[in-house]
Structure formats: C-alpha cells, structure tokens
Amino acid sequence: MxxxxxxxxxxxxxxxxxxxxxxxxxxxxxxxxxxxxxxxxxxxxxxxxxxxxxxGHHDAALAARAMGIGAVAFTAYCLVSVPALGRLGALRGSATALVAWIAVATAIALIVVP
Structure with a gap:
C-alpha cells in the first residue's frame, strides 16, 4: 500500500x-x-x-518496461484508430482501436516479460 x-x-x-x-x-x-x-x-x-x-531500481526497471510496452501499444492504437474511425464510426472504430491496443500490449508483454 x-x-x-x-x-x-x-x-x-x-x-x-x-x-x-x-x-x-x-x-x-x-x-x-x-x-x-x-x-x-x-x-x-x-x-x-x-x-x-x-x-529501488528493480521496481523502477519493471515500471519503465511497462511504460515502453504501453507506448508501443498506444502507437498501434493511434495507427488503427484513424482509419477505423473513418470507416466504422466513433463507437466501433474506438472499440476496434482498443482491441488493437490490448492485443499489441499483451503480445509484447508475453514476449518481453519473463
């Protein structure tokens, strides 16, 4: 706590x-x-x-790694959201981009985090 x-x-x-x-x-x-x-x-x-x-440094390294994963996933979100919003509308486009964010973040976390 x-x-x-x-x-x-x-x-x-x-x-x-x-x-x-x-x-x-x-x-x-x-x-x-x-x-x-x-x-x-x-x-x-x-x-x-x-x-x-x-x-300590160990917890900071874990936090920094998570921030990096989040940044890459957010980039994927941005790249997906622009065309998805235009084609699918606000709600479905945002949901599609969110799924992309979750997928990228999960994939990278599974690969990077031991």
Missing part, C-alpha cells in the same frame, strides 16, 4: 517535471515538435524517480 507521503511526492515531482517540460516545449522550434515534450514523459520520469527512491 502506498503511503500518503509517497503519493504526494509523486504528484509534486510529476508537476515539477510537467512545468520543466512545458518550458522546453515553448523553446522548441518548430512548434510541431513541442508535443514530444507533453505531460506523459514528464510524469513518467517523476514517477520513476520516486519509485527508485522508495522501492
């Missing part, structure tokens, strides 16, 4: 990283690349830092 201190610390560090990444995004040219510095990477880094501090 996570302690209240750990949860608050993750929120504060994640918020600080969001602010720092937002500042970097403002400085990046062209602005099309600013999305690379969106909130997700900054919150992930903050979470990993707190995980290392409270639980």
């Amino acid at each position: 996570k302690s209240l201190f750990e949860i608050c610390l993750k929120a504060v560090i994640g918020g600080l990283f969001v602010v720092c990444f937002a500042l970097v995004a403002e400085a990046v040219q062209p602005k099309r690349l600013a999305g690379i510095f969106a909130a997700a990477p900054s919150v992930a880094l903050g979470s990993l830092i707190v995980t290392v501090a409270f639980k």
Whole structure:
C-alpha cells in the first residue's frame, strides 16, 4: 500500500517535471515538435524517480518496461484508430482501436516479460 507521503511526492515531482517540460516545449522550434515534450514523459520520469527512491531500481526497471510496452501499444492504437474511425464510426472504430491496443500490449508483454 502506498503511503500518503509517497503519493504526494509523486504528484509534486510529476508537476515539477510537467512545468520543466512545458518550458522546453515553448523553446522548441518548430512548434510541431513541442508535443514530444507533453505531460506523459514528464510524469513518467517523476514517477520513476520516486519509485527508485522508495522501492529501488528493480521496481523502477519493471515500471519503465511497462511504460515502453504501453507506448508501443498506444502507437498501434493511434495507427488503427484513424482509419477505423473513418470507416466504422466513433463507437466501433474506438472499440476496434482498443482491441488493437490490448492485443499489441499483451503480445509484447508475453514476449518481453519473463
């Protein structure tokens, strides 16, 4: 069970990283690349830092691996959702993309996780 201190610390560090990444995004040219510095990477880094501090490198490595799997699966979701929404409509297209996300995430997890 996570302690209240750990949860608050993750929120504060994640918020600080969001602010720092937002500042970097403002400085990046062209602005099309600013999305690379969106909130997700900054919150992930903050979470990993707190995980290392409270639980050690092993748990942080597991969390980082899961984040990588999720990122690849989300990419598959995005690639499937664009054509699926156009062809199948909002509900069925979103459901199709979600199935693709689950399938990719499960397949990679079965291959990567021992």
